[in-house]
Amino acid sequence: MAVIxxxxxxxxxxxxxxxxxxxxxYADWCGSCKLFAPKYKRLSNDERYPGIVxxxxxxxNNPEARKKANVNNLPTFATFQNGxxxxxxxxxxxxxxxxxxxxxx
Amino acid sequence: MxxxxxxxxxxxxxxxxxxxxxxxxxxxxxxKIDVEGEDEGEQLTHVIAALWIMEEMNxxxxxxxxxxxxxxxxxxxxxx
Numbered sequence: 001m002a003v004i005x006x007x008x009x010x011x012x013x014x015x016x017x018x019x020x021x022x023x024x025x026y027a028d029w030c031g032s033c034k035l036f037a038p039k040y041k042r043l044s045n046d047e048r049y050p051g052i053v054x055x056x057x058x059x060x061n062n063p064e065a066r067k068k069a070n071v072n073n074l075p076t077f078a079t080f081q082n083g084x085x086x087x088x089x090x091x092x093x094x095x096x097x098x099x100x101x102x103x104x105x
Numbered sequence: 106m107x108x109x110x111x112x113x114x115x116x117x118x119x120x121x122x123x124x125x126x127x128x129x130x131x132x133x134x135x136x137k138i139d140v141e142g143e144d145e146g147e148q149l150t151h152v153i154a155a156l157w158i159m160e161e162m163n164x165x166x167x168x169x170x171x172x173x174x175x176x177x178x179x180x181x182x183x184x185x
Contacts (some may be wrong), residue, residue, distance in 0.1 A: 014118055029154060029157065030183075031146045031153055035131070039154065060179065071184060
């Protein structure tokens with residue numbers, strides 16, 4: 001499944017319509033975010049996570065979404081189940097993101 | 106992110122050197138210039154910051170300090 005770019009305007013709607021969601025918060029100035037982009041795309045296509053929707057939010061332009069995931073560093077990954085925040089993870093390590101995905105499964 | 110590392114890049118390199126470094130980091134290739142940072146992610150952040158600041162200095166004809174202030178404001182706004 002492709003990574004879907006969302007903004008403040010449609011963030012809640014995406015959480016509401018998808019029971020299991022992971023969100024990557026990034027910024028264009030963040031080198032670690034840029035280096036993680038191909039890994040996130042690869043994970044979104046990984047058949048181990050068929051029920052999880054992968055979103056990404058530019059943290060610089062979307063303060064409301066940022067607040068809902070308690071973002072205070074980048075990159076941040078947040079998982080949501082039925083619209084409720086499960087976990088916020090600030091890491092550039094793929095293993096940590098995989099662990100969060102496994103918990104969400 | 107370390108401000109002295111960004112300052113060193115702005116003072117010592119051309120935008121073309123930094124663009125090459127940005128590309129090398131994204132492609133996972135060896136760097137041809139010295140870039141401080143704990144890992145490739147932090148190195149890339151420093152390179153992107155130096156490029157942004159150089160462009161800001163040229164576009165607005167301002168000094169490093171002022172462009173740096175704009176940059177740090179932009180960063181703060183992304184994580185506050």
